[in-house]
Amino acid sequence: MADVEEPEKKRRRVEELSEKMAVDSGCRDTGDWEGRWNHVKKFLERAGPFTHPDFEPSTESLQFLLDTCKVLVIGAGGLGCELLKNLALTGFRQIHVIDMDTIDVSNLNRQFLFRPKDVGRPKADVAAEFVNNRIPGCIVVPHFQKIQDFDDSFYRQFHIVVCGLDSIIARRWINGMLMSLLSYEDGVLDPSSIIPLIDGGTEGFKGNARVILPGMTACIDCTLELYPPQVNFPMCTIASMPRLPEHCIEYVRILQWPKENPFGEGVVLDGDDPEHIQWVFQKSLERAVQFKITGVTYRLTQGVVKRIIPAVASTNAVIAATCATEVFKIASSAYIPLNNYLVFNDVDGLYTYTFEAERKENCSACSQVPQKLQFSSSAKLQEVLDYLTENTSLQMKTPAITATVDGKNKTLYLQTVASIEERTRPNLSRTLKELGLAEGQELAVADVTTPQTVLFKLNFTS
Amino acid sequence: MFGESARALCKRKRNEFKSGSVAMASVDKGKSTKKQKYDRQLRLWGDHGQDALENAHVCLINACATGTEILKNLVLPAFTIVDGHKVSGDDAGNNFFLTKSSIGRNRAQAATELLQELNNDVSGNFVEESPDKLLDNDPDFFCRFSLVIAVHLPESTILCLAAFLWGAGVPLLVCRTYGLIGYMRLVVKEHTVVESHPDNALENLRLDHPFPELKKHIQSYALENMEKRDHSHTPWIIVMAKYLEKWRSEHNSRCLRAIQKKKLFENLFDKISSGVDELLQDENSKNIKAQVFINQVEEDIGKLKSCVNSLLQENGLVVNVKDDYIHEFCR
Numbered sequence: 001m002a003d004v005e006e007p008e009k010k011r012r013r014v015e016e017l018s019e020k021m022a023v024d025s026g027c028r029d030t031g032d033w034e035g036r037w038n039h040v041k042k043f044l045e046r047a048g049p050f051t052h053p054d055f056e057p058s059t060e061s062l063q064f065l066l067d068t069c070k071v072l073v074i075g076a077g078g079l080g081c082e083l084l085k086n087l088a089l090t091g092f093r094q095i096h097v098i099d100m101d102t103i104d105v106s107n108l109n110r111q112f113l114f115r116p117k118d119v120g121r122p123k124a125d126v127a128a129e130f131v132n133n134r135i136p137g138c139i140v141v142p143h144f145q146k147i148q149d150f151d152d153s154f155y156r157q158f159h160i161v162v163c164g165l166d167s168i169i170a171r172r173w174i175n176g177m178l179m180s181l182l183s184y185e186d187g188v189l190d191p192s193s194i195i196p197l198i199d200g201g202t203e204g205f206k207g208n209a210r211v212i213l214p215g216m217t218a219c220i221d222c223t224l225e226l227y228p229p230q231v232n233f234p235m236c237t238i239a240s241m242p243r244l245p246e247h248c249i250e251y252v253r254i255l256q257w258p259k260e261n262p263f264g265e266g267v268v269l270d271g272d273d274p275e276h277i278q279w280v281f282q283k284s285l286e287r288a289v290q291f292k293i294t295g296v297t298y299r300l301t302q303g304v305v306k307r308i309i310p311a312v313a314s315t316n317a318v319i320a321a322t323c324a325t326e327v328f329k330i331a332s333s334a335y336i337p338l339n340n341y342l343v344f345n346d347v348d349g350l351y352t353y354t355f356e357a358e359r360k361e362n363c364s365a366c367s368q369v370p371q372k373l374q375f376s377s378s379a380k381l382q383e384v385l386d387y388l389t390e391n392t393s394l395q396m397k398t399p400a401i402t403a404t405v406d407g408k409n410k411t412l413y414l415q416t417v418a419s420i421e422e423r424t425r426p427n428l429s430r431t432l433k434e435l436g437l438a439e440g441q442e443l444a445v446a447d448v449t450t451p452q453t454v455l456f457k458l459n460f461t462s
Numbered sequence: 463m464f465g466e467s468a469r470a471l472c473k474r475k476r477n478e479f480k481s482g483s484v485a486m487a488s489v490d491k492g493k494s495t496k497k498q499k500y501d502r503q504l505r506l507w508g509d510h511g512q513d514a515l516e517n518a519h520v521c522l523i524n525a526c527a528t529g530t531e532i533l534k535n536l537v538l539p540a541f542t543i544v545d546g547h548k549v550s551g552d553d554a555g556n557n558f559f560l561t562k563s564s565i566g567r568n569r570a571q572a573a574t575e576l577l578q579e580l581n582n583d584v585s586g587n588f589v590e591e592s593p594d595k596l597l598d599n600d601p602d603f604f605c606r607f608s609l610v611i612a613v614h615l616p617e618s619t620i621l622c623l624a625a626f627l628w629g630a631g632v633p634l635l636v637c638r639t640y641g642l643i644g645y646m647r648l649v650v651k652e653h654t655v656v657e658s659h660p661d662n663a664l665e666n667l668r669l670d671h672p673f674p675e676l677k678k679h680i681q682s683y684a685l686e687n688m689e690k691r692d693h694s695h696t697p698w699i700i701v702m703a704k705y706l707e708k709w710r711s712e713h714n715s716r717c718l719r720a721i722q723k724k725k726l727f728e729n730l731f732d733k734i735s736s737g738v739d740e741l742l743q744d745e746n747s748k749n750i751k752a753q754v755f756i757n758q759v760e761e762d763i764g765k766l767k768s769c770v771n772s773l774l775q776e777n778g779l780v781v782n783v784k785d786d787y788i789h790e791f792c793r
Contacts, residue, residue: 033562035551043641050642085558089527105498112534112580134558204506241695303505310505313535325642335642347660 032137037062040091044334052336061332065091066137069331072158073097074147074174076123078311079164079200081113082320084127087162088135090328095131096158098143098150099124104272110313147174148451152181155195160327162198164320166309168220168227169397169448171199172365175212175220176450179366182215187368189215198326200319204310205347207319210357211326211340214366218340218357221365225392226357245295248287249304252280271306280305318344364394364454371454373443375432376462381412382428388445396447403443405436412443432458496583500538510657515539516583518608523593523623525573528639529613530559533577539608540585541577545570546592594619601626611635624649669703670710680704 044061051057071092073083076099087095101123103114113130114123124142131140143150147170155161155177165171175197183193197212199220212219237243238250257269262279270276281301288296302308322342329335341357362369375384381401388399400414412435413428415421427435437443441458497504504512518539522529525545533541549564549572557573564572570588578586589596589603593615596603604610604623610632612620620636627634633650672680680703683696 033551033554033565036555038552039556048641089556089558105495106501108499109501109503109537112537116582134561136562237695243697299501299505302501308502308505311502312506313537317531317535 037066037091040065043328044332051334055334061334062091065328065331066093068094069160070094070096070158071327071331072155072161073164074161074170075099075164075166076111076113076127076142077101077107077164077166078110078313078316079202079320079323080123081111081127082316083162083164083200083324084113084131084140086320086324087327088131088138088140090324092327092331093138095138096141096143097124097128098145098147099127100144100146110311110316112313147177152177156181158195160196160198160330162200162323162327164200164316164323166201171201171220172224172449173451175214176365176452178212178214179219180452184368196330198323198330200323202311202315202319204312205315205345207315207344209319209322209326209338209342209344211330211338218359219363219366221393222360222363223341223357224395242287242291242293245284245288245293245297245300246304248284248291248293248296249280249301251287252283253305256283269305271302277302277305315344315346360393362393365450371456372459373456374459374461377433377437377439377460378431378462380429380431381435384432384443385413385428388447396445396449399445399447401443401445403435403437403441410436432460507659508657511659512538519606521604521607521610522613523611523615524613525557525559525569526553526614527557528637528644529611530557530573530577532611532613532637534559534580537581538584540587541574542587542589542607543570543574543577544589544591544593544596545573546590546595593623597622597626604632605630607632609633609635611637613637614639667699669699669706672703676703680707 041062045057045059047055047057069092071087071094073080073087073095074097076084076097080097080099084095084097099122102120103111103118103123103126105116105119107114107123108116108119111123113127118126122142122144124144128140128142131138161174161178163171163174165174178195178197181193181195183190194214194216197214197219198209199212200209201207211217233247233250238247238254242248242251253269257280261267263276269280277298281296281298284296284301288294322338322344326338329337338354339356342352342354345351359366361367362371364371373384373387375387384401385399388394388396388401398415400416401412402414403410403412411420411424413421413424437458439458439460443456443458444453445456446453500512507515515536515538520533520536520539520541521544522533522541523544524547525543529543533543545568547569549560549567549569551565553569554560554562554565559573559576560569561576568588568590570590574586574588578584593612597619604627610623610627612623612634615623615636624634624636628649628651631651633648633653636647636649638645680700683700683704685696685701685704688696
């Protein structure tokens with residue numbers, strides 16, 4: 001993608017693109033009309049009791065939103081659709097949206113930019129089309145890709161990033177990416193390298209929104225423990241003493257499917273394939289009957305296999321509105337932003353609460369503090385691996401560990417490539433001493449949860 | 463008058479039903495597509511909740527941005543928009559369901575078209591009339607609705623509308639947004655919550671007074687003689703009941719307040735169950751402590767009745783509690 005452009009260049013490019021669209025589509029209107037921005041102007045062209053103390057009303061803020069400010073929306077699903085609508089109506093006209101998914105029927109209850117005829121098409125493309133059509137002058141650029149497909153040169157072009165993701169790993173990744181863009185001079189953070197990250201998440205009737213100023217406020221990894229642990233049933237319960245319908249379904253998914261390979265050798269269970277779900281459902285029913293357990297339904301089976309999270313339009317609307325408001329406040333500097341974490345729950349009545357999440361002193365993502373590993377020299381590499389995945393502040397998924405031994409870069413263990421995993425597996429049962437690691441040694445760890453390798457310093461306890 | 467000015471705009475695309483089995487197949491296919499489409503919210507409120515939504519009819523007064531946003535989120539129920547205004551340039555600028563070409567047209571009609579487009583299962587209607595006029599000439603118009611949403615109405619209109627709806631038993635939601643401030647107020651006389659689907663139900667299991675069969679069953683477990691594996695697979699209710707028995711035998715429960723008892727019990731439970739790892743991973747473990755209520759049952763019905771009565775009076779409710787209600791409630 002393009003490097004950071006000067007405002008004048010960008011304005012010309014927007015005009016060119018608008019003209020092109022008018023010529024191409026014929027019916028698309030790109031002109032503003034009388035009164036179009038009157039609502040937004042009331043926020044930006046007059047003072048008020050709630051404006052930021054440093055705020056000076058002017059016409060420039062609106063022009064910045066309309067012509068210059070570039071926003072990245074990550075996710076074009078429940079939150080993404082709402083975010084795009086809100087930002088476009090507020091006057092943001094240069095919006096990029098990234099989403100790697102295609103539209104499914106079950107999205108249609110809340111992702112209102114999509115219609116039945118769009119099922120199967122990329123979310124990013126359809127969302128961009130709809131908004132560009134409905135909001136003349138707004139240019140949403142879609143990217144049907146993973147966030148990991150882009151590097152720092154792409155992300156650097158944006159003034160603000162706002163996320164509507166459904167994965168903690170992805171959140172940590174973009175968090176890490178924005179951290180990597182920070183520049184420090186003599187240990188002092190350069191404010192112009194900060195790209196604010198607004199993050200929203202929802203689950204059923206619950207949601208949260210937070211404002212992250214990389215290098216300044218708490219980041220995603222600082223508050224990793226806030227995320228509830230995933231529900232995983234103990235293996236012995238699943239294998240021999242099931243009590244819940246979920247246990248029956250997990251038994252079939254984890255144990256029976258790999259054993260019986262009902263759709264062919266090596267065919268992996270696909271939660272989106274109704275035939276697969278039907279098979280799991282039937283087998284789960286059989287097991288449930290065996291243990292006199294009730295409650296196994298097709299819907300439950302699908303929910304357990306796909307780890308489905310219930311979702312509804314209203315929660316997404318609230319959280320997206322909160323996030324979009326923060327984007328507006330930060331872009332315009334007109335109002336004091338959320339500081340910094342909002343929770344929302346309307347299961348029972350309506351509850352909301354805001355607090356200031358604190359930075360973690362030794363956060364592996366945003367603190368400059370070198371990470372430590374303390375092990376006995378006779379500890380096995382497996383122990384180090386377990387620590388990296390189980391420690392609540394790290395929670396890595398599939399860490400790859402490398403070190404410089406005898407002047408050469410050595411991969412100690414890597415599991416994401418089968419051949420390397422096989423080759424390095426024996427290292428797991430070797431001791432750190434046997435592997436040639438020394439006191440004070442640096443270990444570089446790569447993982448899906450971060451775009452940059454994390455450096456750890458190894459200290460021997462004995 | 464409503465009869466003349468209301469033009470129902472029902473754009474409902476339905477499959478043409480042919481005769482017999484083809485029609486049935488269409489209906490089944492339609493039903494299963496709906497189940498697929500609404501799957502994510504069906505998981506929240508079930509089929510009955512979904513039916514209730516689909517059979518509701520919501521009235522929105524004023525199709526400004528706040529109002530259309532509400533209807534967008536509802537999506538399912540039939541809706542009628544009452545709005546006498548014409549679309550202005552300002553309106554078209556901040557409302558996703560109005561466009562430049564809506565300017566000058568009646569706002570109710572313009573918004574209905576774009577909201578209707580969201581979902582073919584839904585029927586949208588509009589009334590090009592101010593609510594004041596309707597209230598003057600045909601207030602019964604509002605009686606057909608499950609809920610009326612009033613956005614940005616002046617106080618005089620709201621008061622009149624609210625008085626009428628209160629009498630008619632129709633819930634009213636009053637909303638207003640102004641810059642970064644907004645409010646909403648729900649006006650409903652009485653609302654019954656049934657078939658709720660709570661995340662974490664706090665159930666009072668009355669473990670301090672187990673019924674005879676349960677007591678016998680609890681006694682059949684000898685926890686002290688169990689292997690760790692068996693212990694960790696014992697249903698947590700049994701473990702809880704056992705420790706509760708033990709705790710009560712060690713404490714004279716009379717002189718302590720409920721909250722103190724609960725704390726003491728929790729401490730004992732923590733001490734003893736600290737070695738039992740798997741139990742604490744159990745799906746309900748986080749609720750274990752909360753779910754044990756050490757009940758203090760008042761056996762004198764007369765005392766109970768006067769207590770309940772005075773509690774209600776304290777809160778400004780004049781209710782004379784009937785005896786059989788107390789019996790039913792306390793059973």
